Amino acid sequence: MDFGRTMKYQREAEPDWPHQLKQLPGCERLFSCIQCGKCSGTCPLSIYMDYTPRRIINLVREGFRNEALSSKTIWLCASCYACAVHCPQDIHITDVMYMLKREAIQHQMYPKRFPIPVLAREFYDLVRKRGRSSEFWLVLRLAMKSNPLILLGMVRTGFWLIRTGRLSLRSERIRGVHQLRRELATPKEAQ
Amino acid sequence: MARIGIYVCHCGHNIAGTIDVKGVANYAASLPGVAVARDYKYMCSDPGQDLIKNDIRDHQLDRIIVAACSPSLHEATFRNATAQGGLNAYYFQMVNVREHDAWVHSDKAAATEKAKDLVRAAVYRVKLHKPLERRRVPIRPEVLVVGGGIAGIHASLSLAAAGKQVYLVEREPTIGGHMAQFDKTFPTLDCAACILTPKMTAVRANPNITLWTLSEVVKVEGFVGSYQVTVRHKPRYIIDDLCVGCLECVEACVFKEPRFSDEFNVGLGKRKPVYMPFPQAVPQLVLIDPETCIEFKTGKCKKTCVEACAERNAIDFTQKERLETIEVGSIILSTGFEVFDPHRIPYYGYGVYPNVYTALEVERLVNAAGPTGGEVVLRDGRKPKRVGIVHCVGSRDEHTNRYCSRVCCMYSLKLAHLVKEHTDAEIFNCYIDMRTPGKTFEEFYNRVGEEGVNFVRGKVADVYPDGDGSLVMQVEDTLLGIVRKIPVDMVVLAVGLEAHRDADAVRRMFNITCASEGFFVERHPKLAPVNTFTDGIFLAGCCQGPKDIPDTVAQAGAAAMEAAALIDKGYVELEPMTASVNEEECSGCKTCIPMCPYSAISQKADVKKAFINEVLCKGCGTCVAACPSGSIKQNLFEDEEIFEEIEGVLAYA
Amino acid sequence: MARDYLYFPGCSLKATGVAYEESMQELFRILEMPLRELEDWNCCGATSYMAIDEESAFQLSARNLSLARQNGNSDLMAPCAACYLVLRKTQDYVKKYPRVHRHVAASLESAGLPMMDGVKVRHPLEVLYNDVGLEKLESKVVRRWRGGPVACYYGCQAVRPFTEVDRAHNPIRMDEIMKAVGVPTVDYSLKTKCCGGALTGTIHDVGVRLNYLLLKEAARKGANAIVTLCPLCQFNLDAYQVEIQKESGESFDTPILYFTQVLGWAFGADPRKLGFKRGIAGRKLLKQWFAEHAEVEQYV
Known part of the structure; x- marks a missing residue:
C-alpha cells in the first residue's frame, strides 16, 4: 500500500493563471461554477476520468495548474458538448477542456507517445499542408508516432473498409492550398 | 440676485472616493449667485441638515442645492430641512453625484469635472424655482387585498382586527392557496390544514371582511387614498346565500363517479362537474364547472342536482359574470406564486415516466385527505422501496431560473421525512447546497439525517428507466468525486417557485414594477420591503419573491400595518409637480x-x-x-x- | 422552382462516410433539390484543431464560409456533425468576440477572400424538416419499410450549443421524419450520448465501450437498426461490432444506417445508389430485408 500524502500547499497554486484563462473565448464564466456536478453526471466519459469535469473546473479555478494539465480527463474529453448544454451556469466546459489541451500540448505535459495529442498534431500538420485530412494517412502516421502495434488491431477493420470502398489511399490536396497557407500565416493579435 | 447655498456630500467614501468634493465646492463658490458652498461628510445626518438651516438664517440664503445621492433617497430629507430653515421646500434642488457620477466612473478627474457640470446646471435652474405647496388628500378607510393564500388571509385578518374594512378578492373558488395543499409544514411538522383552516373560517366569519372568491381585479384607477377598483365576479352557478354546502347535488350528479381532473389534488384525484374544491374550503359552497357539466355542453341534462337541491333552489345555470366597482384607500397584493413546470426540463422525464412526481403531487399523496388517503403509492399501486428527491428543479439554473427558490431544500427534507415515515423507503436527497438558514431549520436537517435519509451532494444530470421498470438517477456524488447511478422506484422533483405567468399584466394594472424574474419589486430591499413605488400599494408573500410560511405571515402583518397606518393618519400629501x-x-x-x-x-x-x-x-x-x-x-x-x-x-x- | 443547395462534404464523406454522400445525393435528386458541392473546400478543422490552435480552427472554417459567400449562396449545408458544429461555432465566436472577428477578417483579407457574413450553415436533417416538411416527405413514400423499428441516434455535436438541428435535450425531428415515411422508431434514451468520436482511434477501449452501450440499449429497446446523421457515429457503431461481440460475449449484428439511406429507400431509390453495400455490420439482415423487396412495392 502506498501512503503518499495528498495535501496541497497554497504555494503550489498559481492564482493568476485562472484569471488569465478567464480572458479566453468560452472561459469567461469559469468563476461562476457552483460545483453542482451536472457536467460530470452527464459526461459519457467521466467514469473513466481521474478528475471529473467538475473537479477539473475547481482545479483550474484554484490555480492548481500542474494537476489540471497533467490529468487524463482533458484527453478523454471527446468534445461532445453535453456538459456545456447542461451546465446551469452556462460555463462552456468543452472550451475550457480545449484550452487545457492546448496548454498541455504547448508544454508537453503528457506521456510520450500518448496518442491523442499525437493525433491532434498530425491532423494539424496534414491539413496545413494539404488543406484536407485523409483518414488513412492520419491513422498511419498516428501509429508510427505513438504505437505501431495498434495497426495490428486495425487489420480487420481496414480489410472491411477497403472491401466496402470506404478507405481512400489517395491524399487529397486542395487547389487553393497557397491561399489557405496565406490565411493561416496571418499573425494573431497580441493578448 | 439669488443667494444660493451649495452642499457637496462625501457620503463617506461613496462620493469622496471618486470625486474631489472640496474641488467641486470651491468651484461652486465661484459661480454667480452662490453665497455659500460647503462639503460635508454626511449631509443627510442631523449636523448636515443643521448646516443648511443655520446657513439660511446666517447668510440669508434663498435657494438650496445639495449634491449627494439619488433624489429618490434623500430629496424629501433636504426639502424638509429647507422648509425648517424657513424657505419654501421647493426652493431646493438635488444633484445626484453618486449614482450618476461617483459610482459609475473610475477616472477621478473626469468624474470631478462631471460633478461640477451637474452642480452648475442646478445653479442655473434653481434660480427660477417658484414656491409650491403640497396638497393633502384624505385616505378612504377600506383596503383591498388581492389573493387569498396565507398572505392575503393573514393581512385581511390583521386589518379586520384593527377595525378596518377589507375586501379580499380571490381568483379560485376557495381561499387557502398553496398552503391548503400541503400536508405538513417544516420544520415543526404541524399539519398545514390544522393551522390554516381556523384562519380561513375566521375570514368568513369576520364582519369586517368582504370575501369574494371566483373574482378577479380587472381595472384599477385613482391614486393613494382613493382607488377605484373594478372586480369581475365569475359565475359559480350556485347562489351563495342559498347554498348550505350539504353536497347533496354532488351526490346526485348524473356522473355517478368522479371523472374529471381535480385541481386541488393537482390532477392525482378526480372530481365531478359539481364539486366542493376540498372539504374545508371557504366559502363552504359548491360550484359547477361549465367545461365538464352536461347541462352546459348539451343543454339536455336530467339536472338531478337541481332535483336534489330541492326547495333550497341554490343552483342557477343562468348566472352570468358581472363587474362591480369598489372604492378603497390602499391595496395589498398577495397574489402568490406558481410552481415550476418540470416539463421544461425533458431529461428528468416528468410526464414521460409515470413515477416522476413533483413535490406538490407528493404533498397530496402523503396527505390523509389526498387522493390515496395518505398512502404513498406509485401510479400502479406499488409502494416505493427507494425514492429519489431531486433538488433545485427549475432553480439556480441559467436555462430556467437563476435564483434560489428558498423553500425547496426544507420542503425536500420534510418530504424525505414524511415519505420515509409512510413507506420506510430508502430515500436519496440529491442536492447542490443544503440551505437551511431559518430558525430550527438546521436542527431539522440533522434530525432527517439521523433518520437515515441518504444525502448525495450533486445535481442530478439524468433520469432514465432501467431494464426492470425502475428509474435511474445519474448524478455525480461531488463529495466522492464519483458518478453514481442510483436506482429508485419514485423520483420527486423539488420544483422551484415562479412568478405567476400573468404577473406582468397584474403589475401593469396596479402600476408597480416587476424584476426580470417576474416578482414584484419592493420599494427598498431592506427598509421598505412591503412598499412599492406606487403609494398605497403594498406587497405580501411570494408575489414579491419565494419565501416560506413564517416569512410570508410576517410580511403580511407588516403590509397590513402599513395600510392601517395610512388609514389612521387620515390623509396623504401629494407632491406639487403637477x-x-x-x-x-x-x-x-x-x-x-x-x-x-x-x-x-x-x-x-x-x-x-x-x-x-x-x-x-x-x-x-x-x-x-x-x-x-x-x-x-x-x-x-x-x-x-x-x-x-x-x-x-x-x-x- | 428547384432551388439548389450548396453543400460542404467534409473529409469523412469522401472516405469512410461515402455512403452518406451517395445516399444524400440520390435523396436530394428524388426531392428535386439539386446539390452542388462547394468548390475547393478545405478541412473544417474538426475537434483536433481546437486542441492545438483555436485561431487556426477558426481560419479554416472562415475560408469555407467565405468560399460559400463568393458562390453567392446564403445557405451552406454540412452533413457531418463535426463540420456543422465547427462552422457554426466559428460564426458564433466571430460574432461574439471582436478579437476573433478582427483576426478572421485580417486572415481572409491576406488570402484575398471576402468576409464571410450572412452564410447560414445548415444540416440536411433540418433542411428536410424545415424546407420540405413532414407532409411532403410522407407524400413521397413509395416503398414500405420492412426493417422493423429503428433507433434514431442524434449523437452529440449536431444537437449542442451553436446548432439548430433540433433541441439539445430530447431531440425528436429524426424520429418524426422516420415515422412520417413509415419507419417505426423506439424510445432511445441514449440518443444524444456521445459515440466517443476519435477516441476509438486513440483510447480504443474506452471508445469501443461507449459504442457497446449505445448498441446494447438500442437492442434492448427492440431496434433492428440504428439510424444516424453523422459519419463518425456511423463509423464507430458500424466498424467495431465484431470486437464488441468478442469482448462482451453478447452478439451484435446491427445495421447502422444514415437517415438519408432510409429516406432514399422509402422514396424508391435504386438501393445500389444508396451505399447500403458499404456497411460492415448487419449485412445479412439488410440482404434479408432487400430480398423481400426485389420487386419494388408501389402504393396505389
Missing part, C-alpha cells in the same frame, strides 16, 4: 387627453379647453410634451427651468 393648462393658449384639440396614462385630463364642456385634475396628475410630463400649442406647463419642470438647466450643463467654465 401639470396645468393655460386656457388662453389651449386650442381645445384634445391631443393630450388620450396621452395621459392616469386619465387626469378632460375637456371643460363650456369653454372647450383641456382641464387637468391635479389630484389624478402624477407629473409624468407626457401631456406637456404632446401639447401642439405648448399651453401645458408642469411645476418644477417649466420650459425655462429645463432650458436653463441645459444651458448650465453645457456652459463649460
Whole structure:
C-alpha cells in the first residue's frame, strides 16, 4: 500500500493563471461554477476520468495548474458538448477542456507517445499542408508516432473498409492550398 | 440676485472616493449667485441638515442645492430641512453625484469635472424655482387585498382586527392557496390544514371582511387614498346565500363517479362537474364547472342536482359574470406564486415516466385527505422501496431560473421525512447546497439525517428507466468525486417557485414594477420591503419573491400595518409637480387627453379647453410634451427651468 | 422552382462516410433539390484543431464560409456533425468576440477572400424538416419499410450549443421524419450520448465501450437498426461490432444506417445508389430485408 500524502500547499497554486484563462473565448464564466456536478453526471466519459469535469473546473479555478494539465480527463474529453448544454451556469466546459489541451500540448505535459495529442498534431500538420485530412494517412502516421502495434488491431477493420470502398489511399490536396497557407500565416493579435 | 447655498456630500467614501468634493465646492463658490458652498461628510445626518438651516438664517440664503445621492433617497430629507430653515421646500434642488457620477466612473478627474457640470446646471435652474405647496388628500378607510393564500388571509385578518374594512378578492373558488395543499409544514411538522383552516373560517366569519372568491381585479384607477377598483365576479352557478354546502347535488350528479381532473389534488384525484374544491374550503359552497357539466355542453341534462337541491333552489345555470366597482384607500397584493413546470426540463422525464412526481403531487399523496388517503403509492399501486428527491428543479439554473427558490431544500427534507415515515423507503436527497438558514431549520436537517435519509451532494444530470421498470438517477456524488447511478422506484422533483405567468399584466394594472424574474419589486430591499413605488400599494408573500410560511405571515402583518397606518393618519400629501393648462393658449384639440396614462385630463364642456385634475396628475410630463400649442406647463419642470438647466450643463467654465 | 443547395462534404464523406454522400445525393435528386458541392473546400478543422490552435480552427472554417459567400449562396449545408458544429461555432465566436472577428477578417483579407457574413450553415436533417416538411416527405413514400423499428441516434455535436438541428435535450425531428415515411422508431434514451468520436482511434477501449452501450440499449429497446446523421457515429457503431461481440460475449449484428439511406429507400431509390453495400455490420439482415423487396412495392 502506498501512503503518499495528498495535501496541497497554497504555494503550489498559481492564482493568476485562472484569471488569465478567464480572458479566453468560452472561459469567461469559469468563476461562476457552483460545483453542482451536472457536467460530470452527464459526461459519457467521466467514469473513466481521474478528475471529473467538475473537479477539473475547481482545479483550474484554484490555480492548481500542474494537476489540471497533467490529468487524463482533458484527453478523454471527446468534445461532445453535453456538459456545456447542461451546465446551469452556462460555463462552456468543452472550451475550457480545449484550452487545457492546448496548454498541455504547448508544454508537453503528457506521456510520450500518448496518442491523442499525437493525433491532434498530425491532423494539424496534414491539413496545413494539404488543406484536407485523409483518414488513412492520419491513422498511419498516428501509429508510427505513438504505437505501431495498434495497426495490428486495425487489420480487420481496414480489410472491411477497403472491401466496402470506404478507405481512400489517395491524399487529397486542395487547389487553393497557397491561399489557405496565406490565411493561416496571418499573425494573431497580441493578448 | 439669488443667494444660493451649495452642499457637496462625501457620503463617506461613496462620493469622496471618486470625486474631489472640496474641488467641486470651491468651484461652486465661484459661480454667480452662490453665497455659500460647503462639503460635508454626511449631509443627510442631523449636523448636515443643521448646516443648511443655520446657513439660511446666517447668510440669508434663498435657494438650496445639495449634491449627494439619488433624489429618490434623500430629496424629501433636504426639502424638509429647507422648509425648517424657513424657505419654501421647493426652493431646493438635488444633484445626484453618486449614482450618476461617483459610482459609475473610475477616472477621478473626469468624474470631478462631471460633478461640477451637474452642480452648475442646478445653479442655473434653481434660480427660477417658484414656491409650491403640497396638497393633502384624505385616505378612504377600506383596503383591498388581492389573493387569498396565507398572505392575503393573514393581512385581511390583521386589518379586520384593527377595525378596518377589507375586501379580499380571490381568483379560485376557495381561499387557502398553496398552503391548503400541503400536508405538513417544516420544520415543526404541524399539519398545514390544522393551522390554516381556523384562519380561513375566521375570514368568513369576520364582519369586517368582504370575501369574494371566483373574482378577479380587472381595472384599477385613482391614486393613494382613493382607488377605484373594478372586480369581475365569475359565475359559480350556485347562489351563495342559498347554498348550505350539504353536497347533496354532488351526490346526485348524473356522473355517478368522479371523472374529471381535480385541481386541488393537482390532477392525482378526480372530481365531478359539481364539486366542493376540498372539504374545508371557504366559502363552504359548491360550484359547477361549465367545461365538464352536461347541462352546459348539451343543454339536455336530467339536472338531478337541481332535483336534489330541492326547495333550497341554490343552483342557477343562468348566472352570468358581472363587474362591480369598489372604492378603497390602499391595496395589498398577495397574489402568490406558481410552481415550476418540470416539463421544461425533458431529461428528468416528468410526464414521460409515470413515477416522476413533483413535490406538490407528493404533498397530496402523503396527505390523509389526498387522493390515496395518505398512502404513498406509485401510479400502479406499488409502494416505493427507494425514492429519489431531486433538488433545485427549475432553480439556480441559467436555462430556467437563476435564483434560489428558498423553500425547496426544507420542503425536500420534510418530504424525505414524511415519505420515509409512510413507506420506510430508502430515500436519496440529491442536492447542490443544503440551505437551511431559518430558525430550527438546521436542527431539522440533522434530525432527517439521523433518520437515515441518504444525502448525495450533486445535481442530478439524468433520469432514465432501467431494464426492470425502475428509474435511474445519474448524478455525480461531488463529495466522492464519483458518478453514481442510483436506482429508485419514485423520483420527486423539488420544483422551484415562479412568478405567476400573468404577473406582468397584474403589475401593469396596479402600476408597480416587476424584476426580470417576474416578482414584484419592493420599494427598498431592506427598509421598505412591503412598499412599492406606487403609494398605497403594498406587497405580501411570494408575489414579491419565494419565501416560506413564517416569512410570508410576517410580511403580511407588516403590509397590513402599513395600510392601517395610512388609514389612521387620515390623509396623504401629494407632491406639487403637477401639470396645468393655460386656457388662453389651449386650442381645445384634445391631443393630450388620450396621452395621459392616469386619465387626469378632460375637456371643460363650456369653454372647450383641456382641464387637468391635479389630484389624478402624477407629473409624468407626457401631456406637456404632446401639447401642439405648448399651453401645458408642469411645476418644477417649466420650459425655462429645463432650458436653463441645459444651458448650465453645457456652459463649460 | 428547384432551388439548389450548396453543400460542404467534409473529409469523412469522401472516405469512410461515402455512403452518406451517395445516399444524400440520390435523396436530394428524388426531392428535386439539386446539390452542388462547394468548390475547393478545405478541412473544417474538426475537434483536433481546437486542441492545438483555436485561431487556426477558426481560419479554416472562415475560408469555407467565405468560399460559400463568393458562390453567392446564403445557405451552406454540412452533413457531418463535426463540420456543422465547427462552422457554426466559428460564426458564433466571430460574432461574439471582436478579437476573433478582427483576426478572421485580417486572415481572409491576406488570402484575398471576402468576409464571410450572412452564410447560414445548415444540416440536411433540418433542411428536410424545415424546407420540405413532414407532409411532403410522407407524400413521397413509395416503398414500405420492412426493417422493423429503428433507433434514431442524434449523437452529440449536431444537437449542442451553436446548432439548430433540433433541441439539445430530447431531440425528436429524426424520429418524426422516420415515422412520417413509415419507419417505426423506439424510445432511445441514449440518443444524444456521445459515440466517443476519435477516441476509438486513440483510447480504443474506452471508445469501443461507449459504442457497446449505445448498441446494447438500442437492442434492448427492440431496434433492428440504428439510424444516424453523422459519419463518425456511423463509423464507430458500424466498424467495431465484431470486437464488441468478442469482448462482451453478447452478439451484435446491427445495421447502422444514415437517415438519408432510409429516406432514399422509402422514396424508391435504386438501393445500389444508396451505399447500403458499404456497411460492415448487419449485412445479412439488410440482404434479408432487400430480398423481400426485389420487386419494388408501389402504393396505389
